[in-house]
Amino acid sequence: MATLGFIEYSDSSPEVRAVYDDIMRTRNTDWINNFWKALAHDPASLRRTWQSVKEIMAPGALDPLANEMIYLAVSASNQCGYCIASHTAAARKAGMTDSMLSELMAVVGMANESNRLASGYQVEIDEQFKPR
Amino acid sequence: MATLGFIEYSDSSPEVRAVYDDIMRTRNTDWINNFWKALAHDPASLRRTWQSVKEIMAPGALDPLANEMIYLAVSASNQCGYCIASHTAAARKAGMTDSMLSELMAVVGMANESNRLASGYQVEIDEQFKPR
Amino acid sequence: MATLGFIEYSDSSPEVRAVYDDIMRTRNTDWINNFWKALAHDPASLRRTWQSVKEIMAPGALDPLANEMIYLAVSASNQCGYCIASHTAAARKAGMTDSMLSELMAVVGMANESNRLASGYQVEIDEQFKPR
Amino acid sequence: MATLGFIEYSDSSPEVRAVYDDIMRTRNTDWINNFWKALAHDPASLRRTWQSVKEIMAPGALDPLANEMIYLAVSASNQCGYCIASHTAAARKAGMTDSMLSELMAVVGMANESNRLASGYQVEIDEQFKPR
Amino acid sequence: MATLGFIEYSDSSPEVRAVYDDIMRTRNTDWINNFWKALAHDPASLRRTWQSVKEIMAPGALDPLANEMIYLAVSASNQCGYCIASHTAAARKAGMTDSMLSELMAVVGMANESNRLASGYQVEIDEQFKPR
Amino acid sequence: MATLGFIEYSDSSPEVRAVYDDIMRTRNTDWINNFWKALAHDPASLRRTWQSVKEIMAPGALDPLANEMIYLAVSASNQCGYCIASHTAAARKAGMTDSMLSELMAVVGMANESNRLASGYQVEIDEQFKPR
Numbered sequence: 195m196a197t198l199g200f201i202e203y204s205d206s207s208p209e210v211r212a213v214y215d216d217i218m219r220t221r222n223t224d225w226i227n228n229f230w231k232a233l234a235h236d237p238a239s240l241r242r243t244w245q246s247v248k249e250i251m252a253p254g255a256l257d258p259l260a261n262e263m264i265y266l267a268v269s270a271s272n273q274c275g276y277c278i279a280s281h282t283a284a285a286r287k288a289g290m291t292d293s294m295l296s297e298l299m300a301v302v303g304m305a306n307e308s309n310r311l312a313s314g315y316q317v318e319i320d321e322q323f324k325p326r
Numbered sequence: 327m328a329t330l331g332f333i334e335y336s337d338s339s340p341e342v343r344a345v346y347d348d349i350m351r352t353r354n355t356d357w358i359n360n361f362w363k364a365l366a367h368d369p370a371s372l373r374r375t376w377q378s379v380k381e382i383m384a385p386g387a388l389d390p391l392a393n394e395m396i397y398l399a400v401s402a403s404n405q406c407g408y409c410i411a412s413h414t415a416a417a418r419k420a421g422m423t424d425s426m427l428s429e430l431m432a433v434v435g436m437a438n439e440s441n442r443l444a445s446g447y448q449v450e451i452d453e454q455f456k457p458r
Numbered sequence: 459m460a461t462l463g464f465i466e467y468s469d470s471s472p473e474v475r476a477v478y479d480d481i482m483r484t485r486n487t488d489w490i491n492n493f494w495k496a497l498a499h500d501p502a503s504l505r506r507t508w509q510s511v512k513e514i515m516a517p518g519a520l521d522p523l524a525n526e527m528i529y530l531a532v533s534a535s536n537q538c539g540y541c542i543a544s545h546t547a548a549a550r551k552a553g554m555t556d557s558m559l560s561e562l563m564a565v566v567g568m569a570n571e572s573n574r575l576a577s578g579y580q581v582e583i584d585e586q587f588k589p590r
Numbered sequence: 591m592a593t594l595g596f597i598e599y600s601d602s603s604p605e606v607r608a609v610y611d612d613i614m615r616t617r618n619t620d621w622i623n624n625f626w627k628a629l630a631h632d633p634a635s636l637r638r639t640w641q642s643v644k645e646i647m648a649p650g651a652l653d654p655l656a657n658e659m660i661y662l663a664v665s666a667s668n669q670c671g672y673c674i675a676s677h678t679a680a681a682r683k684a685g686m687t688d689s690m691l692s693e694l695m696a697v698v699g700m701a702n703e704s705n706r707l708a709s710g711y712q713v714e715i716d717e718q719f720k721p722r
Numbered sequence: 723m724a725t726l727g728f729i730e731y732s733d734s735s736p737e738v739r740a741v742y743d744d745i746m747r748t749r750n751t752d753w754i755n756n757f758w759k760a761l762a763h764d765p766a767s768l769r770r771t772w773q774s775v776k777e778i779m780a781p782g783a784l785d786p787l788a789n790e791m792i793y794l795a796v797s798a799s800n801q802c803g804y805c806i807a808s809h810t811a812a813a814r815k816a817g818m819t820d821s822m823l824s825e826l827m828a829v830v831g832m833a834n835e836s837n838r839l840a841s842g843y844q845v846e847i848d849e850q851f852k853p854r
Numbered sequence: 855m856a857t858l859g860f861i862e863y864s865d866s867s868p869e870v871r872a873v874y875d876d877i878m879r880t881r882n883t884d885w886i887n888n889f890w891k892a893l894a895h896d897p898a899s900l901r902r903t904w905q906s907v908k909e910i911m912a913p914g915a916l917d918p919l920a921n922e923m924i925y926l927a928v929s930a931s932n933q934c935g936y937c938i939a940s941h942t943a944a945a946r947k948a949g950m951t952d953s954m955l956s957e958l959m960a961v962v963g964m965a966n967e968s969n970r971l972a973s974g975y976q977v978e979i980d981e982q983f984k985p986r
Binding site for chain 4: 839
């Protein structure tokens, strides 16, 4: 179920299939999750989104586990059901333990609380914290 | 500037001062930032919020740098000006480099984009991603 | 299913029925969707909300298709499941094609990404962009 | 400062002036705050928005203080700077004390925290809580 | 269903059970809702979150009904399905009538509308509204 | 002012300069706005973000004015100050009149209101609106 339905691998055009193949190769899996199958009706969006995700989530100054945990933290904060489910799975695959998940959620909760206290009390930014 | 104004260390009650002292000791600093001075009009909130922050941000399954980066990611996603400024400073103090900051922001941006694509296209959660 | 349940046409008071009739006449449909049936427990809210929607969504400087697409863009950005489903249907009825839907979602995704990059990097507003 | 600038009382059309007069009479004040002066470039929006606010904020099952506190709670949760400032003032005028403000902010903070914990842990709704 | 599953009372450790007992005693109920059972995998989070909720929701400058209504208003504004369901039930238990619920939702809706109008039109804060 | 400061054209590396040149050529302007100068510390993010924006905002099933108005609608809904300012300017350059701006804001406001009413009343999606 998705607005435009899913495009399965077996029904995909060469352009879409090339992206699907790269997703499976990069992630070392043998299936494509619904997010990509829903996007595939617009091959340009599929390609562009995948290229960006691939580039951003690759190892760099942050390792893949850190990237996945930040992704999950944002998704939990935004309350995106699909994204919480898929990135909980991805973060676990990258090494997140149950304890790490619990601590991540505690930080997400606390940040959401203190964000509203800071804004709600109209707290002025300290000189020490201002960017140069 | 803040709704109820700030309570400075020199004007603080013993109850508030005890929290201020613990903040400076725990963070190894010699000043109190505006967030706490704005909260201090309600000593119970000050104490409770600080105790939670102290407990959550302490080393555990995640180290302080990871905690601060998740905090910053959520604050950037929520667009809380005060929190972005203060936690950018805190994350840097904990070891975040400019490259790590840039990668963090890239993940935050991408997660916010894909969260809306997943919701906007009404993508159903894959069976493989559902919690048991 | 809704907090207060639904008020069906056949069970509605004259005040509620008058709104239901106006909704069906204005939209050229023969049924009332759940949103209005859930609101109808508070006839004043039902009437006021419908009057506002009717006035705002009418042709003006923007045509109904543009209005519906903006409505859908906001609902996708807010991740409101009910509103995404109902306004996808409404926008299609007003002429939105699959390609237009895909481009709309791409803009919604990109705007959500760049909103966080701008806030997260604490970017100052250019003089050229400030309102007079 | 506002996108379209402000329409002052002395420069207002009869249609806008009638709304301004009703705002001042209803609120028992002798000035118009910037929100309305920014909206007044679109007299239809000005009139419709004011009529809705006037109707919703009037005494009913909830008294004006409760209405203003709920308005402030939502504005703090959404982190709308203008709205926090204006509705803090309005709630105080309606009787909100400093202690009530602090408790309101504590509830807003806690709700924002627990909202993310519930979503982040993918907690299923208890049968006992489901609407009939 | 929840990411880490639920910890039932009969399977709980003494530490978790002590919190469960306090929840049931404080709320005068004989069951534990899913939120707490999902959190219980991290006993420190369970204890800390419950202590904060208990302290914040207790009678003070605001009575329990006001606290629950503010909690529900924030949850509706954040569109947290679990929290809307559970706090609608809690607010009703504390005395919220159907009319009060409808007025609350009307204020939540209007605040969300005007928050965006104020931000969208880039409305500057009036001098009269600025905190000292 | 920005977390990492701005990279001016005259100080930019060849890689950054190539993006700056393409931005000015594509937009037919002779200056670079702060957003890009803040991103330029991370040339990979600068290039990727600009490529995506360029591709998404190009004429397609939606014309540039429609794209800019949707971008502005999302930014107003998210209350991103920088983005509201910059995309108000961009939408105007693409042809948005004051009347179109006012109607856009009215739709954004109403969508934000009705999103919360639909979620707050826990309204079930009508069968007619469900994706196939």
